Amino acid sequence: MGLKGAISHKTLTRSWHYVQRRSYSATAMSAWQVHEYGGLDQLSLSTTARAATIKHPTEMLIKVHAASINPLDIRMMGGYGRSLLNVIRKQRGTLNYGTEFPLTLGRDFSGIVVEVGRRVSKFKVGDEVWGAIGAFRPGTHAEYTVTSQCEISKKPSNLTHVEAGSVPYVAATTWAAIKTVGQLDHTKVYGQRILVLAGSGGIGTFAIQLAKAWGMHVTTTCSTDAVELAVSLGADEVVDYTQTNVWSELQHKEKFEFILDPLGGEVTDKAAKFLSPWKNSKLVTLNFPLLKNSDEMGVLPGLVKSAISAGFVTLKGIQSGGSIRWAAFNPNGDALEKVKRLVEDGKIRPVVYKVYPFSEAQSAYKTVFEGHLRGKVVLDFKPA
Template sequence: MLAWRVHEFGPPEAMILEKIPRPSPGRGEVLVHVHAAGVGPWDGWIRAGKSALPQPLPLTLGSDLSGTIVALGPGISEMGIGDQVFGVTNTQFLGAYAEYAVASAGMLAKKPSSLSYAEAASVPVVAVTAWQGLFEQARLEAGQTVVIHGAAGNVGAYAVQLARRARLRSIATAGTKDIEYVRSLGADKVLDYHTQRFEDEVEDVDAVFDLVGGETQARSFQVLRRGGKLISAVSQPDQQRAKDHGVTAAFFLVNVTSERLRTIGELIDRGELKACIGAVLPLANGRDAHMMLEGRRSAPKGKIVLDVEAADEVTARA
């Protein structure tokens, strides 16, 4: 099978599309015939050797995927061959940029029927991150107010939609060109970070969902009410600063599970959540996708996805 491999960490040029043996699923795992694979910033960190997780070389890149199950490992009872699924491969975030990928069954769920494979592959990590940040980390409830930084990004777009559905009041920050887009997602108020300082416009909010980090995160403490929460999916907040402001602050890593995926999938199929796909590239263009991640090529608004199914058809004809 074809797979995008990294034999040494480095820039996108370090990626090699090569033929490798098809893997076999172990206990609690399934083999997925990959139809599409999502491309995210974490893939770039792994490729460059900047992941916080140990990543032995050589490795196959990619975690987000959608496809059909073609083999079951021992201990699998709730899934069957032929099931259409979406989710991620494993806790190492590896293996999806390939025609076949082994995935943990506990990190997959039935593909939303209303989505194409490409759309489904764009969802898992970013949508679950938004869900966890708002409802499991910040524990927000209807009527409360949240500031969402980076609202036009892939996680932010889901956070804005989920906030609206949960009847939260959302104040979103975005760049000038993205104001109308974020407003269309359902934000109650959108601030242009190019021309407005959010701390001059906002005060006493229940939570800040930080998807930007850096100075934006540091300035966010002053807009929280006493007892409020700063939740970051980007970097660890300053605990002394949190104490000084009388708030709690936490960084979290996404934990994609079948249960969370099922919740997201049901919302999508009910029309309450819209997938935000930006570009679909052939598997052979995986290096180009990573150049988009790094800003070396123009990046779309929305998630980048690799169409693996087309590559599989080419391989079959060869």
């Protein structure tokens, strides 16, 4: 057998090992990418981007129908997380020619399965699915994306792709904070008090609904123009930070068994004072410093500094009468399956702030960059 024949045989064998069904064959796709870290001016549309391909037998290829834009995408555009993520990308073989560029952003999606790996057992070609993929993977602001079956679930039957595309990232992040790290048991939290800071953003609008679906008493903070939205999502009490000092107002309320803090920094220290003296009360902040520390100091020193910081955070929690913990986005298909049921039962609804066509992604990114959102910004991949 000649060299050409040997290569062809090896390629065919490898494809058969990974792929069970194939309904997709393309060498290029359209994707919004950055070729170096920077601001919004670095984002450009490529119509010849390298096609997404299955590399492991538990992976699937998804044709994306809608995807949201998250603040994390803006931060990653500027290089956030590059040091540690490139280590993971190298280990998983997702670097292109030794570099992360061109980098496709986007973490969550709603779409249709077009190809499945040989070991995929939960899904088949043609399934409508939603999910949020790991930050080491090429992103979802592209015609196709690759994910594993542990990162996704079936899409709720009562949502459009645009509605569904707004949920998975905030759902997985909130679940990591409240359930995985916060260890709330939905069967035992009825009537407990939770404070959700920044209740009108993507995380906040989802967290209010999840906590309310579990029977908790929900207090949240937002500005005047979002009070009606927060109440409609189930908030029992709303503190309008444009009309009063949040911390002074909270002094007149009962303390909380749980506080969700998407903001971090000084906010965490101030909020911790409102934890209930009950021994299992917790504050979970999403201002996780590991990626930032790794970028600034290198991976190993960043890990050490983060570990030391965790000790100080734990001490502050003890002084406040509860515990303070960090959480971060983590793909979780099982959590999305549970959220799917809540959505289909009418207990959680998507909160979409604005929808842009895929071709207008630059405008959509600008909207997220400017902030003060009331829900999620979504890209609709449907041709105009």
